[in-house]
Amino acid sequence: MMKQLKDKVVVVTGGAQGLGKAMCERFAYEGAEVVYSLDLQKGNLTADNVRHQELDVTNIAEIDSFIQSVKEAYGRIDVLVNNAGVTRDALTQKMDDNKWESVMDINLKGVFHMTKxxxxxxxxxxxxxxxxxxxxxxxxxxxxxxxxAATKAGVIGMSYTWAKEFTRKGAAVRTNVIAPGFIETDMMKTVPEKVLQPLRDQTPLKRLGLPEEVANAALFLASDESSYVNGHVLSVDGGLRL
Incomplete structure (x- = not known):
């Protein structure tokens, strides 16, 4: 059976754990020539075609240096997954500038700079x-x-814009979004069961999602199977509506 990402050069930010790790593993299995897992944490991905590199998505110089090295080595990048993100939760009246700015820098500006x-x-x-x-x-x-919420809504708005901008001169550069619901990652393991169970109950499928299920959606959007999908938000949430 033909591998869906055969010979593709793939870049995944936040690739060391959680959704990013699951996506890197799936992309590697599906025949990518190389999958770059970019993260500030050291990952434990062992596939021969996965390369971990420490990179801060808020550091433009680091991004430019990395992109130049990939371009020199392969001459192309076929897939970019902007996955790196953080949470710094607080009620609005208790949210200080540091909580606001740090989330903006990584979740929104980081996506912008990598894509740019x-x-x-x-x-x-x-x-x-x-x-x-x-x-x-x-x-x-x-x-x-x-x-x-502001950063994740902003990512959707930028994606709609890029779906138009990057195809403007005839290039088949597609931009799409995955909007996961509540997924069983290490981050969710810190959430008390009394909070998790109501989320399961509210979800029509009555469970949390798995990282592999998000990775499956990402594989579809990364592959030629989705060659006519552009400017789309794909929810992977079990039908949950907050």
């Missing part, structure tokens, strides 16, 4: 897939997450 650096390479090569990881919170909001 990589999209021109894709346009020059005539094709590419950009996948931005938003959240159910970016669609519906959530108590105590005004900063996070």
């Amino acid at each position: 650096a990589i999209a021109p390479i894709m346009m020059e090569n005539g094709s590419g897939s950009i996948i931005n990881i938003s959240s159910i919170v970016g669609l519906y909001g959530n108590i105590g997450q005004a900063n996070y």
Whole structure:
């Protein structure tokens, strides 16, 4: 059976754990020539075609240096997944500037800077897939997450814009969004069961999602199977509406 990402050059931010790790593993299995897992934490991915690199998505110089090295090595980047993100939760009246700015810097500006650096390479090569990881919170909001919701809604707005901009000169550079619901990652393991159970109850499928289920959606958007999908928000949330 043909591997869906055979010979593709893939970049995933926040690739060391959680959703990012699951996506890197799936992309590697599906035949990518190389998957770059970018993260400030050291990952434990062992596939021969996965390369971990420490990178801060808020540092433009680091981004430019990394992109130049990939371009020199391969001449292209076929898939970009903007997955790196953080939460700094607080009710609005208790949210200080540090909580606001740190989330903005990583979740929104980081996506902008990575895409700004990589999209021109894709346009020059005539094709590419950009996948931005938003959240159910970016669609519906959530108590105590005004900063996070603003960034994840902003990612959707930028993606709609890029779906138009990057195809303007005839290049098949697609930009899409995945909006996960509540997924069983290490971050969710810190949430008390008394909070998790109501979320399961509110979800029509009566469970939390798995990282692999988000990775499956990302694989579809990364592959040629989605060649006519552009400017779309794909919810992977079990039907939950906050």
